[in-house]
Amino acid sequence: MRYLFVGLLAFLSISCRKDVLLPSKPAVYQEKFTPLTPSFTQIDFEFNYDTLQKWMQLRPGKTLFKTGTDASIVGFPLQVNLLNSVKIQGNNDKTLNLKLPISFTAEPSLAGFSAGKVNGQMDVTVQADVLTKAINALSVQQIKYAYQWKEKPSLRVAGFGVNVSSVIDRLLASKQEQLTSQLTSQINRSLQVTNLEKMLSKAIHSMPVADFLLHPTVNQIALDKFILGTNSIRGTVFVNSSLVFTNVFDNRVLQQNAIKLISNTPSLSESGAPFSVQLSWEYLRSMVETQMRNATKHVNLTLTLQTTDTRWIHCTIVGYKGKESSFSFDFIPVLLEDNKMSIRLVSKELSGLRFPSKLFKKQVVNRLERNLNQFNIDPMLFIDRSKWMNSGMIESDMNIRLDSLLWNQEVLNVQGKIQGKWLIRK
Incomplete structure (x- = not known):
């Protein structure tokens, strides 16, 4: 000008x-x-x-999931935070892959008594099919996830540290259907x-x-x-x-x-x-x-x-x-x-x-x-x-x-x- x-x-x-x-x-x-x-x-x-992460405010430290009661899917209070940046990759089709480094804090109970806090870190890989018929009808389906431990969780029992990663592995395997359903619902709410x-x-x-x-x-x-x-x-x-x-x-x-x-x-x-x-x-x-x-x-x-x-x-x-x-x-x-x-x-x-x-x-x-x-x-x-x-x-x-x-x-x-x-x- x-x-x-x-x-x-x-x-x-x-x-x-x-x-x-x-x-x-x-x-x-x-x-x-x-x-x-x-x-x-x-x-x-x-x-x-x-750029997409910035718009969605996926910053390190962001809380991805939190429940303060024992009414969560896993049956006890749980908080999941993002450790670092999310890695996102597509395949030129309608499938999106996300790698999320997360930390979690859980408070399980044994026989009705608090067993203390369990902390752990893992890399979670999520695969989702994205439906894009129209911009006002975006949604995801067919979500699959896998994970690897970065820091295996332990629980203090009688003053001793007990590795509980195998217990959590079994718990996640038994709750896989409920977890993927809730994850799908949560993502689709963000796409409203x-x-x-x-x-x-x-x-x-x-x-x-x-x-x-x-x-x-x-x-x-x-x-x-x-x-x-x-x-x-x-x-x-x-x-x-x-x-x-x-x-x-x-x-x-x-x-x-x-x-x-x-x-x-x-x-x-x-x-x-x-x-x-x-x-x-x-x-x-x-x-x-x-x-x-x-x-x-x-x-x-x-x-x-x-x-x-x-x-x-x-x-x-x-x-x-x-x-x-x-x-x-x-x-x-x-x-x-x-x-x-x-x-x-x-x-x-x-x-x-x-x-x-x-x-x-x-x-x-x-x-x-x-x-x-x-x-x-x-x-x-x-x-x-x-x-x-x-x-x-x-x-x-x-x-x-x-x-x-x-x-x-x-x-x-x-x-x-x-x-x-x-x-x-x-």
């Missing part, structure tokens, strides 16, 4: 190109902007399993629509892109394809969304996404995300003034913008042709027929010229007007692919279509649609 309005420097040129004006659509003054209407965009995605929607709402947030903040608003998500790869989950979704870009220093309070997962994938004639870029006039003024000073070597050159008139914007440049010179003009931003932005002059005035420049005032004004009229901005210059790639969003065949320009005293609001093939990789 840093290129926006840099074309204003064109009037410093001495070029005498032919003045060709394309048909244009002038910007409309609007005190308050209507929120964008979201539309569906097809997005490919690839999330590695480490409300939990997934909450997780996605937290994952989709504002992010820096070049000189701006991107604020995505996502309403609906439909799953199209889903593959459990060796190291990551890959697939395609349709996302009903809109995108708002604002200056980095914009400290607005953003409305949280209210995402709904839907089962029906839309049929699209056109895939693309509506967007708006809100550029404060102070940001534009400061940027152009700095670039003009560098180009002309006039460190005292100043530029002012006034937006109090709802018909046009007033601009004054002081110090271009000598310290006392002042070039003032009124303009309105416009959209050109070739999908570029430009400006159209409404009025102009040059004053404060010194001799001998004063003798050529008419020629100077004509050159300035001609170059200002030739100024245009190609929206594709806004795209910095490296920034998008660093933020995890990779695009190909991207096209930016501009639809309208709106403005008020605070900002210039550019609206359009971003089209192309999207891949979000995390």
